[in-house]
Amino acid sequence: xxxxxxxxxxxxxxxxxxxxxxxxxxxxxxxxxxxxxxxxxxxxxxxxxxxxxxxxxxxxxxxxxxxxxxxxxxxxxxxxxxxxxxxxxxxxxxxxxxxxxxxxxxxxxxxxxxxxxxxxxxxxxxxxxxxxxxxxxxxxxxxxxxxxxxxxxxxxxxxxxxxxxxxxxxxxxxxxxxxxxx
Numbered sequence: 319x320x321x322x323x324x325x326x327x328x329x330x331x332x333x334x335x336x337x338x339x340x341x342x343x344x345x346x347x348x349x350x351x352x353x354x355x356x357x358x359x360x361x362x363x364x365x366x367x368x369x370x371x372x373x374x375x376x377x378x379x380x381x382x383x384x385x386x387x388x389x390x391x392x393x394x395x396x397x398x399x400x401x402x403x404x405x406x407x408x409x410x411x412x413x414x415x416x417x418x419x420x421x422x423x424x425x426x427x428x429x430x431x432x433x434x435x436x437x438x439x440x441x442x443x444x445x446x447x448x449x450x451x452x453x454x455x456x457x458x459x460x461x462x463x464x465x466x467x468x469x470x471x472x473x474x475x476x477x478x479x480x481x482x483x484x485x486x487x488x489x490x491x492x493x494x495x496x497x498x499x500x
């Protein structure tokens with residue numbers, strides 16, 4: 319099976335890099351990314367930008383250390399699509415961001431390409447589970463047979479009945495039959 323670890327780790331890179339920039343220098347992100355009329359440039363806006371960056375770093379850490387499946391790559395790629403609309407809308411329709419928003423657009427495009435790459439490199443889950451089940455069923459039968467041969471059927475029946483009786487408030491009597499507790 320081919321590994322999809324590289325595309326997954328590359329998805330984490332924009333989150334970690336741009337998120338760290340927002341945390342370390344929130345004022346520069348605000349001044350470079352927003353149109354002059356939209357810049358607030360005060361301690362509150364810097365705090366909000368740093369919080370945004372911390373969330374991005376958290377997302378990057380999840381993407382870096384998790385194990386993506388084929389479905390994860392697909393859903394992640396679909397979830398990226400509204401961000402392209404966001405980039406377009408807030409640059410051209412309701413201009414708040416300036417040309418530096420191209421950096422965000424490029425990062426989203428890069429992550430989408432990594433999602434396609436990772437999706438192609440990952441096997442469908444049904445194929446993996448089908449192979450696993452074909453190996454598990456004979457092994458489970460062999461383990462059950464070995465257990466019964468080791469324990470012996472009469473001993474197994476007694477221990478099962480006593481465990482079952484204890485679960486339902488019953489106690490074994492002298493004849494090894496069960497009766498209700500009084």
